[in-house]
Amino acid sequence: MNELALKELLYKMADDQLILGHRNSEWTGFGPLLEEDIAFSSMAQDKIGQSHALYSILHSLGEQEPDTIAFTRHADQFHNCLLTELPNGEYDFSLIRHFLYDTAEIIRFDMLTQSSFKPVAELAVKVRAELRYHTLHANTWVKQLGSATEESISRLQHSLEYALPYALGIFEESPYEKELIAEGIFGGEQALKEKWKTKVEEVINQTQLQLPDWKTMQPILGGRKGKHSEHLQPLLDEMSEVFNIDPTAEW
Amino acid sequence: MQTISKEKIYSWLEEVKDPEIPVLSLVDLGVITGVGIEDETVHIEMTPTFVGCPAMDMMKQEVIEVLNKHGVENVSVNISFKEPWSSDKISAKGRQALKQFGLAPPPPGNLFTDIDILEHAQCPRCNGSNTDLKNPFGPTLCRSIHYCNDCKEAFEQFKPL
Structure with a gap:
């Protein structure tokens, strides 16, 4: 099995889950409704737990301990897509990002249940089941607010148009796409993107939101290669602040 | 040994x-x-x-x-x-214990195809289903929050997974 290809895949998935998990946790205490506060906090816990499970698989492949991987790397060593690191903004942006990202993620884990790499295939069965709660949550709110008032529709529309080019960056190709597909580790970013588009259209078409023509959208790339926005390093500094007071502490 | x-x-x-x-x-x-x-x-x-x-x-x-x-x-x-x-792994004895504890046992996992199945969970107090889903996320990852319109009380359900 091509270990470089496998590790590259695991790193980007784990980093996505960790960074978006951290962003979700920033809603704790700030949600527009108590229910949403709890929802984003729970999804944060799920995603950070899932990143831990993925980092643990990496550790079993010879990489460092999960905490070391999570807390001691610099921004340019992270492989998360830019969508996950953008600041939460207002609720409409966080909701749209949650919808676009989790729609892709549940399909990614669904594809990975067929992976030739057993530890990932086994974990994917589990994560796919958990993510259903995330996509149900996103779909429910996008459908409600996407057809509610003039303000809610225009806010979601604005965030949708802003987020879509970043969302296309989820599917930035790995240098190992061919190997991953040939060895049956993962079906590839192109296949994932096509399934994602269909699902996004299916939900958006049930609202009064307008999906721009895919052909007019220019993907914003770079995250998978360690090229990040100015927003990632401050997030990492805050996330690792306690860890870095005493990296050798036993918890 | x-x-x-x-x-x-x-x-x-x-x-x-x-x-x-x-x-x-x-x-x-x-x-x-x-x-x-x-x-x-x-x-x-x-x-x-x-x-x-x-x-x-x-x-x-x-x-x-x-x-x-x-x-x-x-x-x-x-x-x-x-x-x-999966929540189907909870034993019959376990489901009974959950109910007595005041937590609604999860419905069978294969019924959980949409959020609708969570909409009217069975109240662990009165066994009625005149209930509303308040939040598919709860105080712990494995629980959702519901409200019984007959008991006029909130309750939690162990989530189907």
Whole structure:
């Protein structure tokens, strides 16, 4: 099995889950409704737990301990897509990002249940089941607010148009796409993107939101290669602040 | 050691409860997926309810302590996803314990195809279904929040997964 290809895949998935998990946790205490506060906090816990499970698989492949991987790397060593690191903004942006990202993620884990790499295939069965709660949550709110008032529709529309080019960056190709597909580790970013588009259209078409023509959208790339926005390093500094007071502490 | 049976190990593991639901043993919760006895060592296979479950380390520690208490000195606990947990793994006894604790047992996993199945959970107090889903996310990863319109009380359900 091509270990470089496998590790590259695991790193980007784990980093996505960790960074978006951290962003979700920033809603704790700030949600527009108590229910949403709890929802984003729970999804944060799920995603950070899932990143831990993925980092643990990496550790079993010879990489460092999960905490070391999570807390001691610099921004340019992270492989998360830019969508996950953008600041939460207002609720409409966080909701749209949650919808676009989790729609892709549940399909990614669904594809990975067929992976030739057993530890990932086994974990994917589990994560796919958990993510259903995330996509149900996103779909429910996008459908409600996407057809509610003039303000809610225009806010979601604005965030949708802003987020879509970043969302296309989820599917930035790995240098190992061919190997991953040939060895049956993962079906590839192109296949994932096509399934994602269909699902996004299916939900958006049930609202009064307008999906721009895919052909007019220019993907914003770079995250998978360690090229990040100015927003990632401050997030990492805050996330690792306690860890870095005493990296050798036993918890 | 040769005299210890798997049944005996399972009966001892009944003493370890879910730290967040103290009426439910790990065996009834369905997170113990295997018990093996090899020479002087007892091997326990466990799997988390949710990947991000923060109680996993604590449960693992308690499994070791309980078996030590019964004289099993060498215990190895392996956490894996080989046999992933689903809410259908909760035993009939476990479901009864959840209900008595005031937590609605999860509906069968294969019925959970849309959020609608969560909409009218059965109230653990009055058994009625004149209830509303308040939040598919709750105080812990494995619980959702509901409201019974007849009892005029909120309740939680163990989520189907």
